[in-house]
Amino acid sequence: MIEEKILTIDLGTTEIRAALGVADRKGNRKIIAIASAPSRGIKSGNISSVVSVKDAINEALNKLKIESPTPLPNEAYVIISGTHTLSYKIEAKINFPGIQTIQFKDVNDLKNKAERELLEKKGPPVRQHYETMHIIPQEFIIENLTGIQNPVGHSGRELAMKALIILVTKHTKRTIEELMKDCGLKLNGLILQSLAAFYGMKGKENAYFNNNLFIYMGAGTTEYFYFREDKPVFNKYIPDGGNDIIEFILSKLKLNRKEIEKLFLEHGSAYALKVPKNEFITISIGGKLARLPKIVIPALVQIRLRKILKDIKTEIENTDPSMVVNLNKVYLAGGLAKLKDIDILTKKIFKAPVEICQPDHNIQNLSLTPVVGGINYIAATRKPEGKLFEVKNDIIPKKHEVGVFGWFKRLIDQLI
Numbered sequence: 001m002i003e004e005k006i007l008t009i010d011l012g013t014t015e016i017r018a019a020l021g022v023a024d025r026k027g028n029r030k031i032i033a034i035a036s037a038p039s040r041g042i043k044s045g046n047i048s049s050v051v052s053v054k055d056a057i058n059e060a061l062n063k064l065k066i067e068s069p070t071p072l073p074n075e076a077y078v079i080i081s082g083t084h085t086l087s088y089k090i091e092a093k094i095n096f097p098g099i100q101t102i103q104f105k106d107v108n109d110l111k112n113k114a115e116r117e118l119l120e121k122k123g124p125p126v127r128q129h130y131e132t133m134h135i136i137p138q139e140f141i142i143e144n145l146t147g148i149q150n151p152v153g154h155s156g157r158e159l160a161m162k163a164l165i166i167l168v169t170k171h172t173k174r175t176i177e178e179l180m181k182d183c184g185l186k187l188n189g190l191i192l193q194s195l196a197a198f199y200g201m202k203g204k205e206n207a208y209f210n211n212n213l214f215i216y217m218g219a220g221t222t223e224y225f226y227f228r229e230d231k232p233v234f235n236k237y238i239p240d241g242g243n244d245i246i247e248f249i250l251s252k253l254k255l256n257r258k259e260i261e262k263l264f265l266e267h268g269s270a271y272a273l274k275v276p277k278n279e280f281i282t283i284s285i286g287g288k289l290a291r292l293p294k295i296v297i298p299a300l301v302q303i304r305l306r307k308i309l310k311d312i313k314t315e316i317e318n319t320d321p322s323m324v325v326n327l328n329k330v331y332l333a334g335g336l337a338k339l340k341d342i343d344i345l346t347k348k349i350f351k352a353p354v355e356i357c358q359p360d361h362n363i364q365n366l367s368l369t370p371v372v373g374g375i376n377y378i379a380a381t382r383k384p385e386g387k388l389f390e391v392k393n394d395i396i397p398k399k400h401e402v403g404v405f406g407w408f409k410r411l412i413d414q415l416i
Helices: 050-067 104-122 124-129 170-182 193-199 242-253 257-267 296-319 321-325 342-350 366-381 385-389 403-415
Strands: 004-011 015-023 029-038 075-080 085-101 130-142 145-148 155-169 186-192 212-217 222-228 231-238 280-285 288-293 329-333 354-356
Touching (some): 004 050, 004 193, 004 366, 015 050, 015 366, 029 050, 050 170, 075 170, 075 193, 075 366, 085 104, 085 130, 085 231, 104 124, 104 130, 104 155, 124 130, 130 170, 130 231, 155 231, 170 186, 186 193, 186 366, 193 212, 193 222, 193 231, 193 366, 212 296, 231 296, 242 296, 257 296, 288 296, 296 321, 296 342, 342 354
Parallel strands (some): 004 075, 075 186, 212 329, 329 354
Antiparallel strands (some): 004 015, 015 029, 085 155, 130 145, 212 222, 222 231, 280 288
């Protein structure tokens, strides 16, 4: 079976990560190579210097070329943070002249209608500045039959859909398109960082997510999804992450940043009560050595991290209190999830079991979850049922897919 090369690039605050994988039409995928480079020109998920970001991307791509036994494709999927997005729950319905068998085209018509109705409802500010990045169906409804995950092949007089739509700013997309062009690549699509991270979880395919909270904790932002009946129903982000904890410690101890980062790596913990109060560490102040109670660093980490987690809980409670009351489990991913005892603090705040997510494909570095998950996500959309989750390729056929031969090619793809 023909395999497709998939190149993903994660524009992280601390690192630019790139991964090359392959996938076939059945959704089988394999990671070929992964590389990273220090991130420059990005702060809290926002691009502050296009030139610096371009240099960092090229550095990561050059490393990937060395690691890869095969040439890289000339197009890429770019993973971006939630700072550039808006998300909404949407519902839409279309009616047919009579009973008919539902096709992929009908699903696309429904998605288009849902998108139009949302943009009309939100008015010019959203319509002029945002476009669709993801439409994630939660369920389809045919007549009065609810809970349908794939309506294609069913018959009825009407088709309805409940979904989560994620919009991205047009400015962000244009900026990244230009970045990719400067790096000799075509932008094939954007993927939300937390969604990519979710698809990068080890063992995700065997799990059922009902009343579960998935939190991706990066250096610049913290993003989260709430799942019901195995589908995301809520998505938000907080413009705070690991770097904000570093800044908080820096404001309290007045040491240089390198010293603070070293202390955070060596003694950082999310739960200070497990640290002995009578232990001390040695720090450097103005070239002189001094003693500092070891509990100070974990205490400051806990204060700042607790606020981030409490803010998430408050936002969820304000949206729908039942989401917290019925919460079954919290999943943590991202670089900050490596922090010692973060599961203890999270469990105490949410009153639910906590699991630290490991990346798929036997990769140990938690920071690589999104770039691996990006490949898994694109591979999943290559399955016949995965077409329901693809936005652009379903709504707008590619040039070579237009006309009689294009129709035949799409038919063969669906049969495969």
